[in-house]
Amino acid sequence: MTFTDSTVTREDYDAMTAALTELLTRAQVKACFYDLGRRPYPLSLATFGMLENQQRPYPYPLRGQAHLALCCQRPSESEPSIWFLQINLDERGLLIPEECARFARLLLNTLGADLSREPHTEEEKNALAQHPQHWQPSPERMAMFHALLARDLHQPASRYYEHAQFYLSGKAGWENWHGVGLQGLADVVVRCGQEQNHALLCQALAHAPEQALQGICLCLEQSDISREMAQVLLQRQHLQHQNPEADTESRLLLLRALAYAPDLPEIRDFIVQQLRQADVNAWLIVLTARLIHRLSDPQILPVYLEALAGSPLFGRLYPEVITQPFLRSQIFAMLQSESAPRALIDALTALQQQLQLRAE
Incomplete structure (x- = not known):
């Protein structure tokens, strides 16, 4: 996150590859991102550039999207300007570059060269608050x-x-x-x-x-x-x-x-205990929404998937789990194992059939 010596213009941007990272790099601002999906995670401009260029899957997906805050600050100012945007991910879990470019064009068309300034007119405020990628954190x-x-x-x-x-x-x-x-x-x-x-x-x-x-x-x-x-x-x-x-x-x-x-044994034991009770749906939702990283525990993941397979929430929650980069290989290995739970295989088959029917 460094300061540059030149200010970007619309003519400069038209000659670029329309990347959001490139626009921010050329502007006279200090820019960084925070992922706000499950908890605030800082993302440097360099890291976001790799994600925008699809060099790696987005690390913190939530419901198939990246939920971001973009902060831009001039060296002479203490308060940054902040925008909240959500960017869809493709089936591989990668950011869709066209959506990043769309937001870059919105910033440039609305604010011009000074990306660190607050919108002045009602028209500018509405353009930034009502664009399709805007979201409001809880x-x-x-x-x-x-x-x-x-x-x-x-x-x-x-x-x-x-x-x-x-x-x-x-x-x-x-x-x-x-x-x-x-x-x-x-x-x-x-x-x-x-x-x-x-x-x-x-x-x-x-x-x-x-x-x-x-x-x-x-x-x-x-x-x-x-x-x-x-x-x-x-x-x-x-x-x-x-x-x-x-x-x-x-x-x-x-x-x-x-x-x-x-990672305390008491926490693991408590989670497993709740997953084995009859009324498990509320616990499945919380684990998926807030504690999804704990599913990488080899003692929790099989119990979670087996409970999920028997729940009416399978079609809603399984896509969220399988899109997590840190879980995908573990789940695929389980499915290929001879000891894969029959209920999980059946639930996946039913989900695939439902998706095929919707596509027809």
Whole structure:
């Protein structure tokens, strides 16, 4: 991510290969991307260039798309301009270059040479907000993205940060959670290694009521967490399991918060246990949507696929799983094995027949 000495013009762009990366490289901006599909992942301009040129599959697909934030910043400015875009992937999991080029043309036609400026007129704002590739991240995704971006730009946390810290300390009373916003919690999670934030989060996970726990978990599910924090979550999960009044949603929320915890045997055993129960559909959805990387565990993947094969969700969830670059070879190896579950083979055959009928 370097600054260039020239400003791109429409004439320059017409002579290019219409690549988004090329446009950003030629402009006088510092540009980078963040994937916001399941959690915020920074992508340098060089990395995105390789993805745009189809040199490798997109690493974080979600529902057949890349969900991105593009940040452009001039050297003299502290605040970047941000655009949210989604780009479709082809059947190989590669970015479709024509869609990248379409967004590049939109930027150039709307903003001209200065890609770091905010749109001024209503026409410009509408063009960028209503284009077909625009998407709006959920509130918890937006909060974590802004918290991470501020940290990466060496900027202070939001004005909600200290209030969130005060609540997590327990000094305000655990019942007084109403004024604690997602942005403040996200700032604490992103800055977990600073001040006393790690200890504050562990304390709140053990004592906060369900309503406050929800906001904390929605942020934690997008961040790496420590072994100690994972153990606190597992203990709370155990207490929920023993509570006859606890609902499934609360337990699913705690599992989601363990998404990027270390690979602990207790987490693996808990996931396998839930996959072997009769009412498995809600757990299949959460594992696919939020903990999909854990399916690469050789003790989890076979149990997951067998449970999925017997679920009405197979046609909806299997395409999401098989498009993950890190899972594809494992699943193909399982299918070619003599010990492949019969139910999985039958479910795949039925899915292929359905797709053929739709294509006719």
